[in-house]
Amino acid sequence: MAIWKDSSPAKKDAPATPEPTVLREAPPVAELAPAPALAPTPVASPRPAPDTKESLIAADLSIEGKIEGAGHVRIAGRFKGDVNVQGDLTIEKGAVLTGGVRARRVIVAGELEGNIEAAAQVELQASGAVIGDIHAGSLTVASGSRMRGNAEFGWQDKGAGRGGEARTQTESGTAS
Numbered sequence: 001m002a003i004w005k006d007s008s009p010a011k012k013d014a015p016a017t018p019e020p021t022v023l024r025e026a027p028p029v030a031e032l033a034p035a036p037a038l039a040p041t042p043v044a045s046p047r048p049a050p051d052t053k054e055s056l057i058a059a060d061l062s063i064e065g066k067i068e069g070a071g072h073v074r075i076a077g078r079f080k081g082d083v084n085v086q087g088d089l090t091i092e093k094g095a096v097l098t099g100g101v102r103a104r105r106v107i108v109a110g111e112l113e114g115n116i117e118a119a120a121q122v123e124l125q126a127s128g129a130v131i132g133d134i135h136a137g138s139l140t141v142a143s144g145s146r147m148r149g150n151a152e153f154g155w156q157d158k159g160a161g162r163g164g165e166a167r168t169q170t171e172s173g174t175a176s
Helices: none
Strands: 055-058 062-064 066-071 072-075 078-080 083-085 088-091 096-098 106-107 111-113 114-124 130-131 132-140 148-151 169-170
Touching: 072 083, 083 088
Parallel strands: 055 072, 062 078, 066 083, 072 088, 078 096, 088 106, 096 111, 106 114, 111 130, 114 132, 130 148, 132 148
Antiparallel strands: 148 169
């Protein structure tokens, strides 16, 4: 029994006619402006900048001579002679340098027997030992480090203030 009454006769064989599709003309597309050119991304240089080059004297080497240059020097072995570089000098723990040093920055974690002249910064680490004088713009001394010699630091002009310089003579890590 049907709940509703269909008043139209059923046509089972009649195909359904689809609604006709009406095509409408699209509005004209405004001409697109060309995309701005992207700046090329910088590519890493295959070689490092001149001030980042570093020379290494390995732990199993013992060399006698003279080092001069513009780069950085790292000593992990033994070197006897003067070192004069415009970059940084690092004396690794266990390394021994016997000679004078001129560098922008000097880090001593090993042993240095000689004077440090005209360095902007000297860092004496806990395992480091210096037997000689230090003349630097600034000096950082870690607890446990050892020094026997004079330290002069904080003076911009080496000739100025000879009467009231900050001089410290140390031995076995104690300042007097």
